Amino acid sequence: MIQVAPVTLESNGVRLAPLSLAHADGLRAAASDGKLWELRITSVPEPQDVEAYIQRALDMPDRVAFAVLDAASGEVIGSTSYHDILPLVDRVEIGWTWYAKSRQRSHVNTSCKLLLLSHAFDTLGCAVVGWRTDNFNFASQKAIERLGAKKDGVIRHHAVRRDGSIRDTVMYSLLRGEWPEVKMQLEYQLRRHAQD
Secondary structure, three states: OOOOOOOOEEEOOEEEEEOOHHHHHHHHHHHHOOOHHHOOOOOOOOHHHHHHHHHHHHHOOOEEEEEEEEOOOOOEEEEEEEEEEEHHHOEEEEEEEEEOHHHOOOOHHHHHHHHHHHHHHHHHOOOEEEEEEEOOOHHHHHHHHHHOOEEEEEEEEEEEOOOOOEEEEEEEEEEHHHHHHHHHHHHHHHHHHHHO
């Protein structure tokens, strides 16, 4: 049975640190890089709601939230989490993920996923890692599929968006037996990025 606890993970110039209220100003700046809260299909907090966003993340019993930092500068560049943690079936999901607009389409997401998946499978002993996303968040769906995750299906009329509309949720997963090949692919992508 897995036991998920806050931990600091670091590689490829990215550090995942346990999220705390001390990250509020940094998260506010990261969210402001692109006004990400204006996207109706994301969970990015509005500037005035950052402290409440962090506190909600810390209060959720089945969530371990991280601040995503530039390892060299310490700048907060986003946030991600393990959530919907199910110890009895050795399952976690990765989500609540967002990055400052200037860090999107860079090595950051690949590095974060490699860190989180390595920790989940190699350290915690997870049997499966899942993702979920809005049915209209096509960029997120493509990013999850590029990781090698398999689409499990769509839960219709599943969750409320920030604008009050109801979304369908697209579910994905990666099994422990699929992890070695996915790990090799992520490492390959990062090597290619380093050569660019």
